[in-house]
Every structure is written in structure tokens, then in C-alpha cells.
Amino acid sequence: MSTRSVYFIETTSSKQRHLLCRVVEFFYEARRKTQVVVDSSTGARNLDQLLWTFSEESFVPHRILTAGADQELVEPVVITVGSFPLDGFDHLVCDSSVELDFMKRYRLAVHFVFKDDVDRKQESRLLWLACGEKNVGRFHIPHDVVDREWPDFFKLT
Numbered sequence: 388m389s390t391r392s393v394y395f396i397e398t399t400s401s402k403q404r405h406l407l408c409r410v411v412e413f414f415y416e417a418r419r420k421t422q423v424v425v426d427s428s429t430g431a432r433n434l435d436q437l438l439w440t441f442s443e444e445s446f447v448p449h450r451i452l453t454a455g456a457d458q459e460l461v462e463p464v465v466i467t468v469g470s471f472p473l474d475g476f477d478h479l480v481c482d483s484s485v486e487l488d489f490m491k492r493y494r495l496a497v498h499f500v501f502k503d504d505v506d507r508k509q510e511s512r513l514l515w516l517a518c519g520e521k522n523v524g525r526f527h528i529p530h531d532v533v534d535r536e537w538p539d540f541f542k543l544t
Contacts, residue, residue, distance in 0.1 A: 392495055
């Protein structure tokens with residue numbers, strides 16, 4: 388399976404985790420099996436807690452999975468520490484740096500562009516260029532569009 392698109396969503400460091408939860412919730416409600424990649428066990432636990440508490444109106448069934456663990460998954464959302472593929476998952480949300488070759492396994496990937504972090508912003512620019520070079524669809528979602536047009540900017544099929 389190849390990526391149809393990578394969404395580059397602008398945000399700030401302080402708002403990224405809440406926005407990530409909104410994205411995951413949207414995919415869950417659209418019945419998309421979603422993998423969220425984090426860079427550490429601490430990050431996974433923090434995100435796990437946030438998915439339980441970020442909204443009083445909803446619940447997103449999820450679990451944390453580490454490499455080598457039993458991958459018999461019934462949860463529609465899985466948080467992984469690091470990048471390893473999961474069978475049957477077609478949406479990817481990146482809470483940490485993820486290589487484009489890994490993203491290309493998914494129909495849709497979300498990458499957050501940090502407006503207030505120079506190093507992460509440069510990483511996003513390089514990923515944007517790599518998508519263009521490898522003919523991977525890419526969409527830029529400016530910070531001011533996120534709330535105004537949420538979630539209409541996603542093209543789900």
C-alpha cells in the first residue's frame with residue numbers, strides 16, 4: 388500500500404498534543420484504523436492519558452504496543468513506541484520524527500509542523516521536499532485553517 392497523502396498540519400508545541408488527539412478522534416469516528424508513532428515509553432504513557440481526558444464528550448479506544456508484543460489487535464487506535472508496521476492499519480499520525488519510507492506504507496499520514504521550533508520546522512521542510520521528489524501527495528494545512536475548517540481539509544476515501 389502506498390501513501391496517498393501526507394498532511395502537514397501547522398501548530399505550536401503547546402497545542403500539538405491536543406490537536407493530535409482531535410485528529411485521532413476524527414479518524415476513529417470515520418472508522419479508520421490508526422497508528423500513532425511516539426518516540427518514547429514516557430511519550431506513549433502521556434498520550435495514553437491524554438486520549439482518556441482530552442474530551443469529556445468522547446472516548447477513543449486505544450492501546451500502547453511495543454515492538455515484538457502480540458499484535459492481535461482489536462483496538463482501532465494503537466500507539467507505538469517507534470516505527471514498526473501494523474497489519475490492517477491505513478492511517479498514521481506522527482507524534483515524533485518518522486521516515487518517509489515508513490509513511491509510504493499508509494494511505495494517509497499526518498505530520499505536525501511546529502511553528503515555534505526552528506529545528507522541527509526545518510525537518511518538516513525536508514520531509515515536504517522529499518514527498519515532492521518521491522511523488523507522494525502532500526497537503527499543507529496552515530495554523531489558522533485548522534480550527535476554521537476542521538475537519539473539512541481531510542480528504543478521506
